[in-house]
Amino acid sequence: MSAALTRFRVVAYVVGVVLIVFILVAMPLKYFFDSPGFVAVIAPVHGFLYMVYLVVTFDLSMRAKWPLSRTVLLLLAGTIPVLSFVAERWATAKVRELEPAPA
Template identity: 30%
Template structure:
């Protein structure tokens, strides 16, 4: 399940970057709002799935509350999920 969570975290991070650095500039700089709705919807769905999986893994893997809160908050800033995955979800063979 951790492998699936890593994939979801990566997709959530990519969707946030596309929303913030592609769709929003297209809307506000070039007056092309068509990409906001599908990109925002994809990001919202992935964000929700990310939080649900983080909650499930918190109890399955017995994460401390501090780690769980940090992992959840990492989904807010751009690049947060990438940093979180690298710092908190590395397997011993990857470190």
């Protein structure tokens, strides 16, 4: 489960950063400065990365045997700016609770 957690953590951070760039840089450029070029690049990138996030999150959730409600909340965390960072910390803590203590 350690590899699944690492994949989730990396993808959660990447999706979070790309979403923040999209919201705080690309969208203002489009609407305030009439420059839609950056949105045309960042939006598909975020869309693809969010699909990767969904797969990685679902994989972690199935390995950890989490309930559907927890899984859905984690899946939705990639759509709200900054929430993927919070979800990553929360999921990491939950997975580490499941792991046995080192001897």
